[in-house]
Amino acid sequence: MLEIGTGTGYNAALLSHRIGEHLVHSMDIDPALVGTARQRLAEAGFVPQLAVGNGSHGHPAGGTFDRIIATCSVPAVPDAWLDHSKPGTLVLTDLNLGIEGGLVTLRVDGSRRAVGHFTATCGRFMAARTDATSYPAPQWPDRAPTADTRPTTVTAADIRANYPLGLLLAFHLPGAQLVHHIDEAGAMALQLQHPDGSWARAPLGDDPTAVTHDGVRDLWQQVEAAWQWWNDAGRPSQDRFGYAREADGSAYAWHLPDGTRWDLPARA
Numbered sequence: 563m564l565e566i567g568t569g570t571g572y573n574a575a576l577l578s579h580r581i582g583e584h585l586v587h588s589m590d591i592d593p594a595l596v597g598t599a600r601q602r603l604a605e606a607g608f609v610p611q612l613a614v615g616n617g618s619h620g621h622p623a624g625g626t627f628d629r630i631i632a633t634c635s636v637p638a639v640p641d642a643w644l645d646h647s648k649p650g651t652l653v654l655t656d657l658n659l660g661i662e663g664g665l666v667t668l669r670v671d672g673s674r675r676a677v678g679h680f681t682a683t684c685g686r687f688m689a690a691r692t693d694a695t696s697y698p699a700p701q702w703p704d705r706a707p708t709a710d711t712r713p714t715t716v717t718a719a720d721i722r723a724n725y726p727l728g729l730l731l732a733f734h735l736p737g738a739q740l741v742h743h744i745d746e747a748g749a750m751a752l753q754l755q756h757p758d759g760s761w762a763r764a765p766l767g768d769d770p771t772a773v774t775h776d777g778v779r780d781l782w783q784q785v786e787a788a789w790q791w792w793n794d795a796g797r798p799s800q801d802r803f804g805y806a807r808e809a810d811g812s813a814y815a816w817h818l819p820d821g822t823r824w825d826l827p828a829r830a
Contacts, residue, residue: 563587564646566617566655567633567687571599578608586610587627589617591691618690620645627651634690635663638827639807644674653678656687657805659826661740661754662728666805674809679818682801684725709776716782716789717771718752718764724792726800731788733803733815733824735781754781795820 563577568590577586590596593614600612615622617632620642627646635658643653647670657663665685668678721728721740728740735756743753743763755761760777762785764770773782792798795817805826807813816823 563629563631564621564627565589565631565633566643566690568596568599568612569633570595571602573631573633574599574610574612575603575606575608578603578610583608583610587613587621587623589613589615589621591616616692618642630654632656632690633687635687636690638811638813639668639676641811644670644676644807644809647674647676656685658689659729659732659736660738661732661735662725663732664725664729664800668805668807676807677804678806679802679804680729680800682799684800709774711772711774713771714764714773714782714786715771716764716785718766719770720789721752721764721785722766724797726798726803727788727792729800729803730792731785733826734784734788736825736827738781754785756781791822795822 563581563586565574565577565586565588568574568588574586574588588610589612596612596614603610613622617634618636618640625646626648628651630643630646630651630653632655635656637658639653639655647653649670649672651670653668653670653676655666657666663686665681665683666678667681668676670676738754738756741753741755743751749765749767751763751765753761753763758778760779760781762773762775762781764773775782798817802818804816804818811828813826813828814823815826
């Protein structure tokens with residue numbers, strides 16, 4: 563068992579109790595966290611194998627594992643995790659797809675292909691760090707000073723109330739993000755923003771059926787298309803969506819009942 567993200571050591575303790583400390587390998591990018599976790603685990607009577615390193619780059623000692631669990635989020639399954647896998651290895655991780663993400667359980671086959679689905683139980687983790695003190699920060703272009711406002715049938719409240727819809731929207735707009743925006747008057751809105759500079763903002767208070775947008779495209783049209791598809795498909799829950807990470811690094815999600823597919827960001 564390989565755990566990516568030792569943190570406090572709590573999860574490593576549970577794993578040690580469940581399967582035996584000699585089978586637990588846990589790593590974290592922060593040396594201080596690993597040191598503190600080692601002390602806490604020893605006080606609890608457990609001595610699993612702890613290591614310092616970037617989990618996205620794999621365990622420094624190499625080797626293969628039957629199970630890989632990540633208590634951090636990644637935009638795609640890293641190559642290194644497939645290097646640590648053998649046919650039948652199970653991978654449990656949080657995929658951060660930008661607008662939304664969630665836990666996926668994947669099985670690796672003999673061709674280094676990891677296939678599975680989002681879990682019925684929701685869960686999210688902090689993003690995997692690139693070093694011990696910082697997190698990846700996307701760079702967004704300057705937004706245009708002008709914008710258009712139009713009516714919409716999909717409100718910010720609809721997105722907030724329906725987790726599977728947010729996940730589906732992440733499939734439609736890979737690389738985009740959904741953030742809270744507060745204007746000068748203190749009014750709050752959900753803002754959808756894309757790396758190409760396009761953005762759309764829907765209020766959470768007054769006039770929730772209006773959306774303001776600007777950029778090279780109207781991003782809210784994607785929201786409306788995702789809403790229409792989701793309702794036409796019977797409002798499927800997140801565990802009705804599959805995820806595959808191919809050996810060549812490509813990745814995609816699909817709707818399990820009918821095979822509708824969305825290409826996603828490739829290698830992490």
